[in-house]
Amino acid sequence: MPAPEPEAPTTAPTRAKDHSPWNWLLFLPIVVPLIPAFFNGDAPRIFGFPRYYWLQLAWILLGVSTTTLVYQMTKKRGSR
């Protein structure tokens, strides 16, 4: 059996199974937590936490909500 070329156009229909515009949202929680200009400061403090700490902890919420949203929007429904 000859091995099919991975980049061959015949793979397009199956490939589409993982393709969704929603996936682009995943870049948000990858890029945003890696920009120190957002979080590297003391003020304002919340419950005594400098911005550096509460904002980075808050990005956990950004991460969870984004991946959850993408999962919900792309999960298999029926045979699709």
Add this chain to the structure above:
Amino acid sequence: MWRDHLTEIIVFSLLFLLVSAMGFVAARWRRPKDMAHLDEWGLGGRSFGGWITWFLVGGDLYTAYTFVAVPALMFGAGAAGFFAVPYTIVVYPLVFLVLIRLWSVSHRHGFVTPADFVRTRFDSPVLALLIAITGIVATMPYIALQLVGIEAVLKTMGVTGESTVARHLPIIIAFAILAAYTYQSGLRAPALIAFVKDSLIYVVILVTVIYLPYKLGGWGDIFDAADAKFQASPNPNDGILLNGNNQLQYVTLAFGSALALFLYPHSITGVLASRNRDVIKRNMSALPAYSLLLGLIALLGYMAIAAGVKPLPGASAGSVDNNTVVPLLFDQQFPDWFAGVAYAAIGIGALVPAAIMSIAAANLFTRNIYKEYLKRDASPAQEANVSKITSLVVKVGAVACIVFLDPQFSIDLQLIGGVIILQTLPAVALGLYTRWFHRTGLIVGWVAGMGLGMWMLYQVASPTKKHFGGSAFPLEKFGFDTPKTIYVGIVAVLVNLAVAALLTLILRATKAPEGVDGTTPDDYFADEGDPRVTPGAERDADPAREPVA
């Protein structure tokens, strides 16, 4: 003296024995059809659902060493230690789509290790061997570090002796028990114990973050105390905020560590043990809950500063062991019985990942060295048996690292481990998406990345050491006129990729043989219920798959 800590020792020992018993019973949990098969022993039957996977992968990635070392880093250096938070936020969206492809192709071909995948994808036993060795070498010191975690706790409880043997006896006993139940139950043992581990850790952390700030005068005071400490220290790179020079290091370290995390063989083991693609996706969106825990645990380092904790002396005269600050904080601030619970949480927190890591390393040896080079026609039962025995050897090796070498050496090795496991990224992670890279290009890229990474790590000095003093490489050594630093792993993997790409272009132009891709595009989307191919039969029946390179 240990007598002062009797309550703590008793609580610790009781909880430790409880999970050990669970470890042995786990062999019968979820009724394996046939334990004498690597799929059952090494991957728990590939049947774990959402909750088990959550505890297993979580218990796997957030280790005792994390719980001890991250606050220790915060205690010593401040804001730079908080990198663990963005690191564990970034990792899940990053691997959300990648891991389901790995799961699918592994499900269809019966892959147990990342090197199995590389072997079939690039038709190169040499590349697969490199990936396997990289995985084993990166994992060994990681297991040893789990022991460092337990040892920090034992040291605080005063369970320590004068002679080398007496000092390490508790660790040796703990690991003998761990080895015995891992041998018997395989991946089911850490999966079951992870429930206890996480319950204990959640309880301890919830109590800590509510009770300790109240006792220490509130979060504001805790941060102010940390700020005052770093203001007074002569080190220019500490502080409760980053400065201009370590921001690049912070970001590249967080990103590089995230890239490395799921290349570690033990993370892949946890993922391959899950039942279907949905379980993985759901977990990738839920696992960051642990990051919150990790962030709060990191802040224990500042609480220790506010509480005036003085770390115990280290192995060499005049040094301090910052790893003891969290156990000491618990000892000072909590009643004895609760400190015992907290210690047990750390101790058990070491067992779960240590078990998974030794299983992953054993699987690599079995599949990619034993079966590939020593016994091509090994039966599934023989494979399982070799893996079980190798997992014992791996643990003995880890204990030997701690007993006969300075634990600091393991910490250095782990630092190196992160850099070297990153060098498998082009073959394993990019290999899941494209076969564009030529196998020889990948091999040479690996060599280049590894060589550069080692050289850079060797150049990094710290106040206490001339070499291997950390992962922050000063850019001025590359000739840039700047005090900024960058994470070694990122530079090494970029060079690895560049070399692999360049060589691929050259090899393609010279029409060097590329081997046969044993996977089809469709393999990357297979899900639960898909008919499986038995890898042994497939490989033996198809002469085209014989090694070429």
